[in-house]
Amino acid sequence: MARDQDKRFSERESLFAPETDAPLVQGEERLHAWAREMEEAAEEAPARAAAPGNEDADEIEEIEEIEEDGDAEAEVPADRKQDEKEKAQPEKERETAQDEPIARSRRAAEEAWDREAQKVEGGKSRSVRGEEKKKGKKEKRGQDAKAQKGAAKKKNGKKKKNTAKADDRRSFLRTMAIIFICGALFLMVAAMVASNFISSPWLALPRRLVTTVVTPVQTVFSKLTDGVADYVRMLKIRGNIEYEYNQLLIQLDEMASDTAMMEELRRENQELRSMVQEQQSDTSHLAMNPIGAQVIGTVGNNYFSTLTLNVGTAEGVADYMAVVSNGGLVGVTYNTREHDCNVRCIIDSDCTVAGLVQSSRDQGSVKGTLGSTGEAICRMYYLPDNSLPRPGDVVVTSGVGLEFPKGIPIGYIRESTRGMEDNKSYVVLEPKVDFQHLEYVTVYRYRPSYAESAQNRTSTAMTITLETLTTARPVPEFQMGGLSDFMVAVTATPSATADATLAPGESPRPTPEKTQTPRPGEATKEPNLEYVAVDLTGATPTPSPRPTFTPTPSPVPTPDPGALTVEDD
């Protein structure tokens, strides 16, 4: 604020005491002289502006017009004033910096001016005094302007007279035009407002006029903007094409992955369904107490082939149980733990399973060859010499030795030609199971009751059992007449029905029927029979009857054939 005050002071000092500390009366005279000069310049300006070849004519005219406009006149002048102030500010600062004593003296002169003015005008404020001065200046300007005008008129003659008249006429016309336009607009607005409440064609005229004029313009502009908007939208879409392409690629990858996973699930589902269907179709498998298992590990090399399953003792799996897949024997469980177990495959060199040629019923021993030849096949040893298996014959488990159910297919005989290994003949078997693609298997938790268990195989105790083993495959039965004649003892016949309340993991065991052997001293409960004890203490023993020898007839003498006579007919 102090800076503004200084600025105003600087303006005033340029008016009142521009050069020296002159008396205040002289400063006032200079002010009037300056005002007069400005008026003269203003009078001569239109004439200069009207002169041809003046470059600033348009600008001067424009500035004049703006200044004449009552309300809008301050826009450009205000800017100019601000610019002038901004320009004057550094000058003032420079001046105050360089000519500090002079400025101080000017301020002193200003204060002296105020004091004198207060004495003269009775202590009025500086601003009021300024206004009064301005009024006085204006009056003086008017008088001077009139005087100058008269002088100019006298000097310039008719030309300037016509120019002034034209200016007056122009300003009058402009004022009238403004009044007319504003009045017309006001009337139109009033008519439009009134047309909402009063139905009259005259009142609706402005609305009709506006719609008639604006509608086609707006239609064209709307089409243009719609076209531009469509184009921008198209550009936006085109700009998004790359992004969408990348997104689609990502989606495609995801969908391909999903498809692969779905295919995997489909195959898994199909495999599990086939397993379930197989188990359900063959009710004999129920007696095997099967359980499905997933192959969670495979150790396959040139010598050994073992699997790891996700079932263990917690699921009722024990060692030496048969593992099958797709109806073929996979191997034997071992290293059974709580929740997993290992399976030694039949192609492993350490795995030996008792086999049986299904067609000829010749028995032998099936052993893997992976360790010896590196091929994932089996060999069947110890076949009878007179056995001649045919290619394609099925070899099944014989149920001898391990706790295997009987009749599980092992493989097919490849050829009838026998090979020799360590003076042992063998035939080559092709396993039924594809060991390269094992994912799910079935473990038969079958435990024969009276068969020789695998743990007790080393026992020397002989157990003679005539029990019929449960077979996985139908086995032809042979009716052997007079077999009972050779039986040493009658054993209990195992019941064919399994116990309905079996615990999980427990294999059905045939229960022999109880034989009722009467103990000595016990009376039989049969009512028709009565046991009578004979007291032999006081009785005399009767002599055993002696055989009586009766004379056998004497033998008939055999006639001599020579002595025989032939009778004639």
Added chain:
Amino acid sequence: MKEMKRALKALAITITAYLLQACVMHYLAIRGIVGSVIFAALSILIVSCGKKYAFCASCLLGMTMESMMGNVKALYVIAYPIITMLCAQYFADMSDRQLERRRVIIESRQVRISEGKGKKHWWQRFMLRYRDSDLPPVVRIPLCAGIMDLLLNMTLNAYLYLIGEELTMVQVFRALGSTVYTMGLAPVLMVPFRALLGMYRRRKRQEGGGFA
């Protein structure tokens, strides 16, 4: 002739503002809130051309809006001129007479302050009442546009309340959003419109920049 050119330019600005409002702004809606190009243009006319031009433009725009897009009877045709003239009283350029009166008032206040009878607060520096010059146009135009839009939104909300609608914060926020949008729109439109009116050209010439 110059006056006629200026009037034609103002008319062109008015028509352009209406067409932009009617045909373009619905593409530029932000969360369903549309700014007012019309008020931005009117504020530019208020600051650049004065009250008479602003009044004529507001009447034209009000009539056009009422005829083409009127949804409430006589709302636009009344509200636009009234709001425009209200804001023009405050935001239009002050005349020399007003400026001189302000200067007198401020100087007398300075005298009182120097005599210890009054005190000038900091906020008085930013109020138009206490200034002896106009604010820069770049400040006045957005302020004027925002206040005009806010007044119209308040009018519309009052109308909604009077016809039985319940006023919620959603409407308040929409009004404020529209105001902010319009305030942001005004500086954008200010450059071409004021250039069309010849503001920048004149200043450059005056500064001696040799504008061709």
